[in-house]
Amino acid sequence: MTVEPSPQWALIGDLIASRDSGDRGALHAALTAALKATNEAVEAITPLKVTVGDEFQGAYGRLGDALRATHLVRLALTGTAGVRFGLGFGGVRVLDAERGLEDGPAWWAARDAINEVERAARRPGGAALRTGLPALVGPGDRAAVLLIDGALAKLSDTARTILFTVITGGRRSDVxxxxxxxxxxxxxxxxxxxxxxxxxxxxTLWEV
Structure with a gap:
């Protein structure tokens, strides 16, 4: 039995150049820990989970929550792996609840978005782009996402680790x-x- 589609923000993430990792087991453990911590911090319709290889996905009720998840996962994996994301909005149809199989326009749009990020990385000036968005995202929010992607790309691992503490309310003495x-x-x-x-x-972007 299938469930009628409901509009959601679908998120697909993928580790960059993960096949080059010298310790695939440690990489997978770090990804699993990052997803677990993000799921505890961000309300999701479908919590983030690893799907195939080093790809993961989840679904959210608001764009802001989906973007918050991308930020937390990316910063949690600082020094371990780079990550790219694709977001899509639309209906999500549950095909098999027991096996967690879903389909629908939200997932198709998220797949298109992450594929575009991967293509952009091969073009001059596109290496900093990590977050693909569907066309319905307004110019203001789109500009903010682009600027944040660019700012994060310029930071050292140390600065990103400190930023993670800043946005999660951690203690500076601990970091x-x-x-x-x-x-x-x-x-x-x-x-x-x-x-x-x-x-x-x-x-602020998390509130949209």
Missing amino acids: ADRLGITPQAVSHHVTTHQLALLGQAMT
Whole structure:
């Protein structure tokens, strides 16, 4: 028995160049941990889960929640793997609830979006793009996503790790211990790279 389609924001994610990893087991464990933490932080219709290989997917009721999930997964995997995402909006039809099989326009649009991100990465100036969006996303939100993708691409692993703490409300002293630097050095990164401002832009986008 199938369930009638309901409009959702579908998210498809994929690790970049994962086949080049020297430790596939550790990579999969890191991805699983990142998805678990994101599922605990973000309300989802269908929680994120690994599907085939290093690809994963989930579904959300709001665009802001889907974007929040992309940010948390990407930053959680800092120093481990790069990630690309495709988002799509539309109906989702459950084909087999027991096996978790779904279909519908939202998934088709998300697949088109992530394929476009992969193609863009091969074009001059496109390497920083990590988030594909459907055409219905307005120009303001689309511009914000592009600017955040570009800003994240410029940050060092240390700055991204600190940014993750900023947007998740963690303690600077804890991230300082984890990175082996002083709290003053953490504050220096926050100021130098304008991480508080970037974090504010990201969390504001989560409200759309």
